[in-house]
Amino acid sequence: MSCCCNCAQASADALLKNGIDVSLLQPTLDKYAGVEGSLITILQAAQELYGYLPVELLNYIALKTGNKPAKVLGVATFYAQFRLEPVGKYLIMLCQGTACHVNGSEGIEAAISEYLNIKDGETTPDGLFTLNNVACLGCCSLSPVMMINGETYGSLTPAKVKEVLASLQAKEAEAK
Numbered sequence: 001m002s003c004c005c006n007c008a009q010a011s012a013d014a015l016l017k018n019g020i021d022v023s024l025l026q027p028t029l030d031k032y033a034g035v036e037g038s039l040i041t042i043l044q045a046a047q048e049l050y051g052y053l054p055v056e057l058l059n060y061i062a063l064k065t066g067n068k069p070a071k072v073l074g075v076a077t078f079y080a081q082f083r084l085e086p087v088g089k090y091l092i093m094l095c096q097g098t099a100c101h102v103n104g105s106e107g108i109e110a111a112i113s114e115y116l117n118i119k120d121g122e123t124t125p126d127g128l129f130t131l132n133n134v135a136c137l138g139c140c141s142l143s144p145v146m147m148i149n150g151e152t153y154g155s156l157t158p159a160k161v162k163e164v165l166a167s168l169q170a171k172e173a174e175a176k
Contacts, residue, residue, distance in 0.1 A: 011060040022060055024049050029064050039067060039075055043082060052083040080134070088123045088130035090168055092148050097136035099143040104156075108144045109133065111158035115165050128172060129165070 012022045028045040032038035042061060047053055053076050062069040076082045092112060096105050109131075113119055116129050123130040139145045142154025146161070153164055 011056060011063060015054075015056050015060060018054070018056070020050055020054065020057060022057070025061075029061075033065075039065065039072065040079070043072075043076055047082060052086045055084065086123070086127075087132075088128050089172075090129050090148050092129060092131045092146055093134045093137065094120075094131065094146045095135075095137040095139070095144065096133045097140065097143075099140035100137075100145060103143040105144040107158055108146065108156050108161055111161045112146075112165070115162050128169070 015022055025042075025046055028042055032042055039061075042065065043053060046057060046061065050057065055073070058072045058076055059069050061067075062072040065072075076084065094100075094105060094109055094112065096109075100108075109120070112131055116124050116131065118124055118129065118131050120131055120133045137145055137147055137152070139152055139154060142152065144156045145152060145154040146156060147153070148164070148168070153160070
């Protein structure tokens with residue numbers, strides 16, 4: 001069931017004004033058109049393209065896939081992999097699994113929070129860093145561990161975390 005009015009185009013135009021070109025998602029929408037159970041795959045592709053899933057984009061996906069907006073929003077909010085807000089240039093995923101917890105992940109989180117002045121789920125005002133606690137990164141032998149944009153940092157101490165963050169900040173300052 002697709003919308004018979006210009007809803008999808010109006011939604012696409014509104015998204016484009018916010019820097020989201022939905023034409024980039026069209027090949028994925030075409031590939032999975034009518035494929036039962038493909039909503040998660042479509043959402044993953046959209047997040048890969050845009051970095052996050054704004055509510056307007058979820059509504060657009062609902063229109064294009066024939067799903068109710070509530071269903072699309074429900075899927076996007078149910079799974080922790082999906083983000084409804086933009087994230088910083090550096091996404092810090094801090095493991096809170098059992099091994100990391102036992103080995104001091106709370107102290108690591110406190111060091112990150114103190115250094116960047118953000119809490120779990122927040123982004124620094126300059127848009128550089130986002131902190132996300134995750135259930136497990138699967139690197140228990142390196143605990144406590146965090147990943148920043150896919151790079152793993154293990155056997156962390158509060159001092160080591162601050163060095164890593166300072167290094168990334170210095171890298172950004174040099175790039176300016």
